[in-house]
Amino acid sequence: MQVLSEWARALEELFFPPELTCGFCRERPALDVGACRGCLDALHIRWEKRVLHGYPYFSLFPYQGFGRSLIHNLKFQGRYEVGVTLGVFLGLACREEPELAKVDLLVPVPLAPGRLRERGFNQAALLADNIKGVWKRPICHHVARTRETKPQSGLPLTARKRNLHRAFALLPGADFRGKCCLIVDDVITSGQTFYALARVLEQNGGRPVGLFAARTEAFGSELGAEKL
C-alpha cells in the first residue's frame, strides 16, 4: 500500500505540479523566475554596467535594504536557495546582455580554505552553478584563494600592495589565453578582490569582466585611474 500511495502522489505531482514558493521569502508563490512579485519589487533590480579599477563589471541590484539582507541570509545564515534564485536571475540577465555573448568562462571567486570550512559552501560557486543552468558557459575551477584580501581603505600604499599580492594562485591546467573570463561573486564593494583576481587573469592572457548580484552605490563611479 505504501508503494501504491507513493505512486499516486507521483502521478498527482505530474499532472498537478505543486506551486513553487518564492526562493527569497519562502512564503508567497513564485513567478517563473523563482521569486514572488513583492520580493522582486523590493530588490529594485536595475542591470548596470560600470567600471572599477579599470575593469568592467555588471550587477543587478543595489547592496542595501532588502538586497543587502538577502546577501547576508545567503552568506551568514546558509540560505542556500537564495543563491540558487539569484544565480538564475544572473543567468537570465547574462543571456540577454549582448556584451557578454563573448564570455568563454565563468570564474567564481574562490574562498580561502578557512572561510570555506566556516561557511560550508562558496556562495560565488553556487551562483555560477545556477548561472550555468540557464546560460551555458563552462565554469573554471583552476584558481585558488591563497589568502583573504583585507579592506584596503586606511592602509598605506605598501600595505595595500602586500595585501593584494598573491591573493590568488592558478592551479595546474589553467589556461586563460585569449579567453573572456566572467568573474562571479555575490557583491562588489570596494572592488579590491575583483581587481586582484582580474589582474591575475589578465596577466595570464585572459580578458576579465565582472558579474555581481549586488553593488555598493558609493563605489559606482569610474575609478579606473586608481590602479594600485
Ligand SMILES: [Zn+2]
Ligand atoms: Zn518572495
